[in-house]
Amino acid sequence: MTEDNQRSPRQGLARERRRKRNERHSKQRSNSAKTQNVAQLSPKGEFKAPPLRIPLAFLRPLGLLLVCIIIVVGMLYGLRNFTPPQAPLYSNGIWLGTNWSYDLPTDEQVIGLVERLQKNKIGTSYLWVTYLKDDLAWSGKVADRDPLTNEALNNINPITEQPYTNTLSEMEPNILRFVQQYKTYFPEGKLYGWISYPTNLDEDGYTLDNPAVHTRIAELATLLVTRYGFDGIYLNIEPIADNDQNLLALLRTVRQSVGTTIPIALAIPPDWRPSGDPIPYSPNITSTFEWTKSYKQTVALLVDEMLVMAYHSGLVSSSDYSTWVAYQVRAYAEAIDELGIETTIKVGIPTYPAELPAHDPDVENVETALIGIKQGLSEAGAMASSISGVSIYAEWTSDEEEWERFYQLWANQMD
Numbered sequence: 001m002t003e004d005n006q007r008s009p010r011q012g013l014a015r016e017r018r019r020k021r022n023e024r025h026s027k028q029r030s031n032s033a034k035t036q037n038v039a040q041l042s043p044k045g046e047f048k049a050p051p052l053r054i055p056l057a058f059l060r061p062l063g064l065l066l067v068c069i070i071i072v073v074g075m076l077y078g079l080r081n082f083t084p085p086q087a088p089l090y091s092n093g094i095w096l097g098t099n100w101s102y103d104l105p106t107d108e109q110v111i112g113l114v115e116r117l118q119k120n121k122i123g124t125s126y127l128w129v130t131y132l133k134d135d136l137a138w139s140g141k142v143a144d145r146d147p148l149t150n151e152a153l154n155n156i157n158p159i160t161e162q163p164y165t166n167t168l169s170e171m172e173p174n175i176l177r178f179v180q181q182y183k184t185y186f187p188e189g190k191l192y193g194w195i196s197y198p199t200n201l202d203e204d205g206y207t208l209d210n211p212a213v214h215t216r217i218a219e220l221a222t223l224l225v226t227r228y229g230f231d232g233i234y235l236n237i238e239p240i241a242d243n244d245q246n247l248l249a250l251l252r253t254v255r256q257s258v259g260t261t262i263p264i265a266l267a268i269p270p271d272w273r274p275s276g277d278p279i280p281y282s283p284n285i286t287s288t289f290e291w292t293k294s295y296k297q298t299v300a301l302l303v304d305e306m307l308v309m310a311y312h313s314g315l316v317s318s319s320d321y322s323t324w325v326a327y328q329v330r331a332y333a334e335a336i337d338e339l340g341i342e343t344t345i346k347v348g349i350p351t352y353p354a355e356l357p358a359h360d361p362d363v364e365n366v367e368t369a370l371i372g373i374k375q376g377l378s379e380a381g382a383m384a385s386s387i388s389g390v391s392i393y394a395e396w397t398s399d400e401e402e403w404e405r406f407y408q409l410w411a412n413q414m415d
Contacts (some may be wrong), residue, residue, distance in 0.1 A: 077288075081107065090123030092411070093307070093391035094344050095194070097128050100395075101175050102141050104158060107185070110178070113395075114186040116403065120411040122392070124190040125182070126234040126265070126307075128169045129175060129224065131196035135209075136216055138168035172228075179229045192234040192265055193224035199239060208246040217250060218257035225262050232263035232304070241270060242291045251302040265305035270328050272313065278326045282314025284357060296335040300343045307391055308332055310369060311350035312358045321363050322372035329376025329387060337383035344388040347373050351398040366392075366405045 007105045066115050094117065099105070105113075117125070143155035154162050159173045164280040182191050195217060207213060221233045233254065241321040254264060271290035275282040291299075301347060302305060315321045324408040325347070332345050349369035354361050370390070377384045390410065400405075 008292075041055040076351035083243050090121035091346075091389035091414075092120065092122040093124040093126060093389065094122050095126045095391065095394040096129075097394060098141065101127050101129060101170055102108065102180050104174060105178065105181070110181040111185050114182075114399075116188070117186065117189065120403070120407055121389075121414050122411075123188070124391075125183075125395075126192045126193065126194045126391070127175075127178070127230075129193045129195060129228075130171075130220070131198070132213065132216060134201040136212060138216075138220065140164065140167040140169070140268060142166050183229070190231045190264075192232040193221070193228060193230040194234045194236065195224070196221060196236040199237060200214075207239075208244070208250065212254040214250045216254045217323060221254050221264075222257045225258055232265060232269075233258060234265040236267040238267060238269065241289075243295050248298060250304065251299070255302065263304040264302075265307060266299065266303045266397060268299070268306045268308045268332075270308060270310050270313070270324075271331060274327065274331070276333075277327060280315055280317070280320035280324055282357075284314045293331075293335045293338075296332060297325060297339055299340065300336050304343055305333065305388075306336075306343065306345045307348055309348045309393070310372070311348060311364050311393065313364060314357070315363055316357050318363050318368045322368050322375060325369055326379060327374025329373055329384070330379045333376070333380040333383045333385075335386055336386040337380075343386070346384050346391040347376075347387065348391050348393050349373070350393055351402045352394060353397060366402050367409060369408045382415045385405070 076398070100110075100113070117123070130140065133139055141157070143152040143164045145152055152163075157164060157170060157174070159177070160170055162170060164170065179191060182189065195211065195214045197208075197217060199206055202206050216368050217235070221235075224230045224233060235251075235254070237247060237250065251264070252345070258264070268287075269291070273285045273288050274290040275288045309326050313321055315324060329347055336343055338347060347369075349366055350359065350364050351366060352359070352361075373390060377387060380387070392406065
């Protein structure tokens with residue numbers, strides 16, 4: 001082997017070692033350059049905050065405080081959008097007389113009244129206020145008189161200490177007193193001021209065509225709400241024949257005076273002898289007497305509540321009377337349902353003494369009236385939604401037996 005051949009393997013190994021050494025140096029320089037590039041992203045002398053260490057003993061109450069704040073904020077937000085539930089407003093009604101509005105009942109008596117109303121699911125009371133006399137003055141209290149001597153008895157108003165003169169102004173403090181009592185002990189109840197006007201006062205037997213009458217009624221209706229504090233107005237204007245345009249004019253005048261938010265209730269005559277429907281009617285009624293469906297609907301558009309006086313039928317059979325009442329329910333339910341409005345109907349039922357031949361309590365009473373109402377509701381079906389309840393005529397004539405029958409046959413069966 002020559003010298004050149006002997007040196008050649010050693011030289012090859014040396015070259016290989018140099019090559020690997022150069023690769024290692026090259027990688028080191030590359031890594032150093034990358035490190036310098038990364039370091040350029042952060043300025044020299046950058047401040048580094050020391051780690052924050054909060055003791056657990058402090059964190060626990062802080063966390064509880066935050067949770068409480070969140071709960072309180074949530075409650076406040078919820079309360080802002082919360083409407084408190086109202087006490088139940090019962091759908092039945094009753095007429096109250098001067099024994100409440102004029103005669104200064106005690107608080108205990110008013111509480112007893114309210115408890116009876118609540119038990120029997122009566123939420124609306126129609127309180128007697130006055131009627132318009134033929135001289136267009138509002139009536140008040142007439143003193144009792146001795147039947148033998150005609151001498152005035154109990155003729156001094158305990159509040160004003162003045163004699164009664166049959167004027168409304170002298171009875172105002174008495175009425176205001178009861179309104180306050182009623183609202184104190186029955187805040188969820190509704191109290192309507194009862195205004196009455198007989199339309200056949202003057203010589204020709206009809207007076208509702210007098211614009212002065214409309215004005216007087218509208219003015220008092222407004223005062224009953226704004227000064228006396230009544231929740232609504234109840235108008236008892238009778239008699240009213242079918243298609244009486246003067247009644248419509250009166251209702252428009254009252255509505256314009258009291259505004260659109262004050263409810264107006266109206267006494268409605270029954271169809272004593274309707275045409276085209278084979279229902280029983282009194283032999284004393286010799287001609288058709290009814291309000292046509294169109295007139296029923298026109299009146300309904302002007303009031304908020306219609307109280308159909310389903311009594312004084314003149315019938316002599318209890319079953320005939322119940323059938324007659326069922327017709328009233330069905331006829332008014334059908335008429336109002338077609339309109340799709342919020343006007344409601346209460347059906348009046350009688351508890352007053354005999355007024356023969358028009359009213360015989362053995363024929364017309366709580367039980368026979370409620371039988372007819374239930375029959376009418378069944379016949380009306382889905383249309384009966386406008387019938388909100390019944391109304392008792394009257395509180396001052398209802399005895400304990402009538403109250404018990406009303407509770408058992410009606411109030412106790414309501415949802």
